[in-house]
Amino acid sequence: MARILITSAIPYINGIKHLGNLVGSQLPADLYARYMRARGHEVMFICATDEHGTPAELAAKKAGKPVDEFCAEMHEVQAKIGAGFGLSFDHFGRSSSPQNHKLTQYFAGRLADEGLIEEVSEQQVYSHADGRFLPDRYIEGTCPNCGYDKARGDQCENCTKQLDPTDLIEPRSAISGSTDLEVRDTKHLYLKQSQLKDRLSEWIDTKTDWPVLTTSIAKKWLHDGDGLQDRGITRDLDWGVPVKRGDDDWPGMEGKVFYVWFDAPIEYIAATKEWADKTGGDWESWWRTDKGADDVRYVQFMGKDNVPFHTLSFPATIMGSNAPWKLVDYIKSFNYLNYDGGQFSTSQGRGIFQDQALEILPADYWRWWLLSHAPENSDSEFTWENFQAGVNKDLADVLGNFVSRVTKFCRSKFSEAVPNGGAFGETEKALIDDLTTKIRAYESYMHDMEVRKAANELRGIWVAGNEYLQAEAPWTVFKTDPDKAAGQIRLALNLIRVYAVLSAPFIPEASAKMLSGMNTLDTSWPDDVEAALTALPAGHSFTVPEVLFAKITDEQREDWAERFAGTRD
RNA sequence: GGCGUUAUAGCUCAGUUGGUUAGAGCGAACGACUCAUAAUCGUUAGGUCGGUGGUUCAAGUCCACCUAACGCCA
Numbered sequence: 001m002a003r004i005l006i007t008s009a010i011p012y013i014n015g016i017k018h019l020g021n022l023v024g025s026q027l028p029a030d031l032y033a034r035y036m037r038a039r040g041h042e043v044m045f046i047c048a049t050d051e052h053g054t055p056a057e058l059a060a061k062k063a064g065k066p067v068d069e070f071c072a073e074m075h076e077v078q079a080k081i082g083a084g085f086g087l088s089f090d091h092f093g094r095s096s097s098p099q100n101h102k103l104t105q106y107f108a109g110r111l112a113d114e115g116l117i118e119e120v121s122e123q124q125v126y127s128h129a130d131g132r133f134l135p136d137r138y139i140e141g142t143c144p145n146c147g148y149d150k151a152r153g154d155q156c157e158n159c160t161k162q163l164d165p166t167d168l169i170e171p172r173s174a175i176s177g178s179t180d181l182e183v184r185d186t187k188h189l190y191l192k193q194s195q196l197k198d199r200l201s202e203w204i205d206t207k208t209d210w211p212v213l214t215t216s217i218a219k220k221w222l223h224d225g226d227g228l229q230d231r232g233i234t235r236d237l238d239w240g241v242p243v244k245r246g247d248d249d250w251p252g253m254e255g256k257v258f259y260v261w262f263d264a265p266i267e268y269i270a271a272t273k274e275w276a277d278k279t280g281g282d283w284e285s286w287w288r289t290d291k292g293a294d295d296v297r298y299v300q301f302m303g304k305d306n307v308p309f310h311t312l313s314f315p316a317t318i319m320g321s322n323a324p325w326k327l328v329d330y331i332k333s334f335n336y337l338n339y340d341g342g343q344f345s346t347s348q349g350r351g352i353f354q355d356q357a358l359e360i361l362p363a364d365y366w367r368w369w370l371l372s373h374a375p376e377n378s379d380s381e382f383t384w385e386n387f388q389a390g391v392n393k394d395l396a397d398v399l400g401n402f403v404s405r406v407t408k409f410c411r412s413k414f415s416e417a418v419p420n421g422g423a424f425g426e427t428e429k430a431l432i433d434d435l436t437t438k439i440r441a442y443e444s445y446m447h448d449m450e451v452r453k454a455a456n457e458l459r460g461i462w463v464a465g466n467e468y469l470q471a472e473a474p475w476t477v478f479k480t481d482p483d484k485a486a487g488q489i490r491l492a493l494n495l496i497r498v499y500a501v502l503s504a505p506f507i508p509e510a511s512a513k514m515l516s517g518m519n520t521l522d523t524s525w526p527d528d529v530e531a532a533l534t535a536l537p538a539g540h541s542f543t544v545p546e547v548l549f550a551k552i553t554d555e556q557r558e559d560w561a562e563r564f565a566g567t568r569d
Numbered sequence: 570g571g572c573g574u575u576a577u578a579g580c581u582c583a584g585u586u587g588g589u590u591a592g593a594g595c596g597a598a599c600g601a602c603u604c605a606u607a608a609u610c611g612u613u614a615g616g617u618c619g620g621u622g623g624u625u626c627a628a629g630u631c632c633a634c635c636u637a638a639c640g641c642c643a
Contacts, residue, residue: 220573305641335574336640343639372594373582378575379639386581389595397608405605412604452582456593463610470610475603489604547606 003042003295005286005326006033007268009302009310010095013051013074014059018344018351019382020337022085023370024303028332028451030087031371032299034505035446037088038525044286047082048093048271049075052240053260054138058175067239071096077355084358086367086508091278093271095263100270101241104263108233109246110321111191117233118190119252124236125171129178133186133236138175141168187252189243190230191262196316197228203319203327204311211376214333217304218311228312233262265314269325290324299330299449307333332449335375339382340561351382352564360560364507365391365549371506372455384561388552395507399462399499400548403514405469406492407544413478414486418494420538422487424530431468431491435461435498436529442502458503465495493518493542494533498526510548517545 008029011017026047033045051071060070071094079092094100111117124133143151144167151168172179193200204218222228234243240257243250269287276283285292300310310331318325337344344351357366369390373380410419424432438461445454469492478485500514501523515523519542526532536542 338639377583381581383580386595390581392606393595396606401606401608403605405608407605409604456583459594466609467611469604470602473602473604475605478604549606551606 001041002036002297003286004033004036004044005293005296005298006036006043006045007298007300008045008047009300009306010048010050010264010267011078012053012055013049013071013078014055015074016077016081016353016355018339018353019357019366019370020339020344020351021303022354022366023337023374024334025301025306026082026087027085027367027370028334028374028449029301030085030089031451031505032301032332032446032449034088034508038501038504038523039443040525043090044272044275045088045090046093046268046271046275047087047089048091048095048267049078050260050264050267051075051094051096052257052263053235054237057237057239068096081354081358085354085363088508091271091275093267093274095267095270097267097270097274099273099277100263100267103270103273104241104258104266105244106246107266107317107321108189108243108250108258108262109248110323111317112245114320114322116192116195116320118192118230119187120190120232121185121187123166123183124186125166125181126184127173127176127178128180128182129176130173132238133184134173134175134181138173139168139171139181140174141171144169186236188232188256189234189250189253191233191316191320192230193228193312193316194230196320197222199319200228200312200315203315207331210331211333214307214311214331217307217333221308221312231261231313233259235259261309261313262317265309266317287326288324289326293326296326297330298326298328299332300328301332302334304333304335307331330449335377335379337370337373337375337380337382340384340565350565356564360556361552362509364510365395365552368395368455368507371451372459374451376450376452384557388554388557391549392551394459394462395510395549396551398459398466399503399510402462402465402469402499403496403517403545403548406489406496407517407542409475410489410493411544413475413482414489416542416544418490418536418538418540418542419486420490421483422485422490424487424491427468427472428487428491431464432530432533434464435526438464439502439526439529446505455506458506461502462499465492465499468492490536490538491533494536497522497536498529498532501525513545513548518542 006029009025011021011026029045029047033043037043049071056071057067060067063070065073075094082089082092108117125139126133140150140152142149152174166183170179171181173181201219201222204215204222207215234253234256235258236255237257240260241263243253243256243258269283272283272286275281282292286296287293302310310328315327318327339351342350369387372390372394373382373386410416438457442454442457442461445457469488472488474485474488474492477488496514497518497520500511500518504511504523515521518536519540520536522535524532524535
């Protein structure tokens with residue numbers, strides 16, 4: 001039995017995410033977590049909401065709420081949606097938690113002790129009316145070059161000239177419109193990532209088994225241009241983790257917070273501590289290599305936009321701390337999912353949001369389609385036609401109908417109990433060999449996180465059951481040799497349990513229904529397929545389950561395609 | 570403007586280090602079956618692998634240029 005630590009990139013707090021966010025990290029992470037648990041491994045599956053930073057403040061302001069209240073509410077909303085999709089987190093934390101404050105301050109202190117933090121003086125525009133500093137794009141004014149009156153502090157959109165905030169004529173706050181501004185000196189902490197460049201580079205070079213997408217992005221950041229740059233880790237904001245050096249105050253840093261990119265990944269650790277504080281579990285045995293984590297395999301899931309933070313920034317924090325914290329062992333990254341020929345767009349309301357998806361169909365429909373079309377090698381495409389075809393064919397026709405035809409046949413010809421009689425013959429042996437080959441391939445793909453290939457293999461396993469029935473035709477056999485037909489159906493009924501166990505990582509709700517229909521709690525993995533196909537003995541009662549997957553009609557498809565084409569109401 | 574990614578059957582995608590007649594699923598046509606959610610199973614048709622040129626005994630697979638789509642950056 002292995003110990004596996006799994007984290008999914010933590011979603012930002014400022015709104016409900018679309019399906020592209022789901023398929024790029026949380027969903028495949030959940031698939032992997034469920035599979036590893038099913039194989040008997042000890043799993044710690046962690047996710048959280050990423051709550052700090054300016055966008056959270058602005059979203060709260062727009063909602064007319066204090067930012068902490070807003071974040072607490074949005075966290076609940078996201079937690080509920082995650083549960084709706086069956087995401088089986090051991091803990092879904094919050095980056096604003098006290099645990100994360102403490103750990104973030106601890107890491108900053110460690111980095112400072114190691115000489116990896118530098119204080120840098122900068123000039124920033126301060127707004128008296130807003131009571132805060134304004135990052136470049138929060139200042140507007142007239143462009144000195146072309147006279148455009150809505151130029152931003154970093155660039156004029158009209159003439160594309162790059163600007164400095166102090167260049168603007170009649171500058172004003174983009175938040176309040178106030179012109180009561182002044183340029184102030186401010187000090188910030190920088191993490192000297194450049195000093196860690198060689199260690200990071202060496203470390204990345206050892207990761208020869210990582211997907212090319214992951215390592216190529218990391219190497220690009222390491223080596224392009226002047227190489228890995230030092231980076232500011234503090235901001236002049238109210239909302240965030242107050243800057244402290246461990247438990248001590250940090251002279252000159254009063255009133256400042258850590259920049260969101262610095263505290264967010266530390267939340268992976270802090271969320272595990274949140275879990276421990278709640279359950280009494282041992283969080284350090286997952287994260288401290290001196291306290292039991294040396295045998296942990298740590299796997300991260302994320303979209304490609306998050307790769308630089310997880311291959312460089314977060315490892316820089318861990319390595320730079322010079323303390324025995326667990327580094328990631330494997331990073332599985334995903335490309336983007338496009339929507340009907342374009343991008344999903346949060347701002348334009350284009351595409352399907354997670355809450356809407358759950359309103360129109362059960363989670364398993366989405367889980368199956370999204371995972372079987374996961375954008376692993378390149379950006380992939382969601383179309384309603386494809387979604388309808390995939391779900392109807394795979395789930396309703398191949399799997400759902402298999403369950404239906406077997407249980408109903410048994411009920412009508414025998415009873416609602418596994419029938420007695422018959423024995424495995426040549427065809428059954430052949431089926432068992434075929435299934436064994438396919439299940440071993442499925443295990444291999446799941447182990448390697450080859451999501452699409454695993455889905456394809458699973459589908460093949462479902463098809464094998466229909467092939468068997470079609471070839472053996474128990475409905476014909478029954479007329480002349482009911483005993484033989486009984487043996488065939490007993491095998492088919494057992495196949496339903498095996499399918500439920502194998503399919504659970506992809507479609508947990510339907511699997512639970514199948515097991516419940518078969519009236520069994522036996523979720524043992526089919527290591528030995530022949531034995532697994534006799535788990536339900538003759539005489540074991542069952543009930544014909546309700547329809548597992550209703551088909552998506554053309555009317556529904558057209559209706560939804562129109563509804564999600566643009567602007568969210 | 571700079572950098573990068575992608576371009577394979579009607580659709581969504583596989584194609585390992587270049588090597589026999591380029592694969593899968595869906596869709597289509599035809600056939601079988603009737604237990605089942607008009608479901609299932611089988612057979613067949615469909616591609617000059619975006620274009621041009623090059624390297625090689627051999628290129629979808631490497632190189633150059635072109636075109637198109639997309640992404641990132643200042």
